[in-house]
Amino acid sequence: AQSVSQHNHHVILSEAASLELGCNYSYGGTVNLFWYVQYPGQHLQLLLKYFSGDPLVKGIKGFEAEFIKSKFSFNLRKPSVQWSDTAEYFCAVNRLNTGNQFYFGTGTSLTVIP
Amino acid sequence: GAGVSQSPSNKVTEKGKDVELRCDPISGHTALYWYRQSLGQGLEFLIYFQGNSAPDKSGLPSDRFSAERTGGSVSTLTIQRTQQEDSAVYLCASSLAPRQGPSYEQYFGPGTRLTVT
Numbered sequence: 001a002q003s004v005s006q007h008n009h010h011v012i013l014s015e016a017a018s019l020e021l022g023c024n025y026s027y028g029g030t031v032n033l034f035w036y037v038q039y040p041g042q043h044l045q046l047l048l049k050y051f052s053g054d055p056l057v058k059g060i061k062g063f064e065a066e067f068i069k070s071k072f073s074f075n076l077r078k079p080s081v082q083w084s085d086t087a088e089y090f091c092a093v094n095r096l097n098t099g100n101q102f103y104f105g106t107g108t109s110l111t112v113i114p
Numbered sequence: 115g116a117g118v119s120q121s122p123s124n125k126v127t128e129k130g131k132d133v134e135l136r137c138d139p140i141s142g143h144t145a146l147y148w149y150r151q152s153l154g155q156g157l158e159f160l161i162y163f164q165g166n167s168a169p170d171k172s173g174l175p176s177d178r179f180s181a182e183r184t185g186g187s188v189s190t191l192t193i194q195r196t197q198q199e200d201s202a203v204y205l206c207a208s209s210l211a212p213r214q215g216p217s218y219e220q221y222f223g224p225g226t227r228l229t230v231t
Contacts, residue, residue, distance in 0.1 A: 034219065043117075044205070044222040090157060101170060102147065102220060106156030
């Protein structure tokens with residue numbers, strides 16, 4: 001089945017460690033790619049997005065993601081995490097040729113230990 | 115309003131009762147989405163509206179679920195004869211339609227936590 005896969009379900013890191021969260025999708029055609037974050041007790045909010053152009057996109061709070069078309073991947077990275085990055089992270093794919101549907105991964109829970 | 119609003123924020127209902135969940139999107143957003151977020155399940159797409167029409171209803175889990183949108187704005191998700199497995203957080207999001215610009219994104223509401231006892 002077509003899907004968005006986030007292989008890391010729960011990640012625990014110490015502050016200052018580097019982060020990489022995997023996201024793979026199986027949809028063909030033109031896609032837009034997103035990472036959303038949900039801090040404890042808060043709404044889902046956009047972290048970064050890719051539509052076209054430079055496959056390395058930068059978002060808020062020092063996060064970046066790289067789109068690798070040949071691997072159908074859009075991994076999220078941050079060189080040095082902080083305790084305040086503790087949150088749930090969701091990868092999402094928007095398929096334009098299906099009428100603007102968004103498909104989300106199951107999420108990765110990140111816990112950063114001070 | 116400044117953001118997407120949803121009501122009620124919490125709803126506890128007895129099994130077999132009907133519930134209505136409301137979503138007020140950001141003004142001017144023509145696209146509206148409903149999702150269900152269950153513990154450990156991520157976001158499950160339910161239905162998508164473009165204006166008042168729903169091009170894609172494929173995510174509705176059963177015929178007990180229905181949704182409508184009137185005036186291109188407010189949407190209501192109705193669950194009839196609720197079951198315990200319907201317990202979840204129901205999220206609404208809105209966005210501009212693609213033709214309104216390449217930089218559209220979804221803006222999420224705070225959700226409605228539904229508990230079926």
